[in-house]
Amino acid sequence: xxxxxxxxxxxxxxxxxxxxxxxxxxxxxxxxxxxxxxxxxxxxxxxxxxxxxxxxxxxxxxxxxxxxxxxxxxxxxxxxxxxxxxxxxxxxxxxxxxxx
Numbered sequence: 001x002x003x004x005x006x007x008x009x010x011x012x013x014x015x016x017x018x019x020x021x022x023x024x025x026x027x028x029x030x031x032x033x034x035x036x037x038x039x040x041x042x043x044x045x046x047x048x049x050x051x052x053x054x055x056x057x058x059x060x061x062x063x064x065x066x067x068x069x070x071x072x073x074x075x076x077x078x079x080x081x082x083x084x085x086x087x088x089x090x091x092x093x094x095x096x097x098x099x100x
Contacts, residue, residue, distance in 0.1 A: 040093020
């Protein structure tokens with residue numbers, strides 16, 4: 001009889017521990033940040049495609065430094081249209097997708 005009550009107590013404790021372990025919820029995971037290429041493409045579409053399309057950029061394969069010079073030149077054509085932060089993202093996109 002004593003063994004039976006010990007076994008029941010151990011099984012009860014195990015079931016309670018199992019139930020509590022299963023009931024514990026994980027905190028929600030933060031949303032993954034957008035990929036830099038996606039940001040750069042969106043900026044290219046919004047800022048650069050006003051004058052020329054992706055086909056103009058996609059036929060070229062330039063080094064990162066050359067893309068930096070091109071984007072800087074485009075920044076100078078219309079002051080304030082493309083910020084330095086936006087230009088950096090556009091260059092990241094162009095270098096990743098259309099770089100040498």
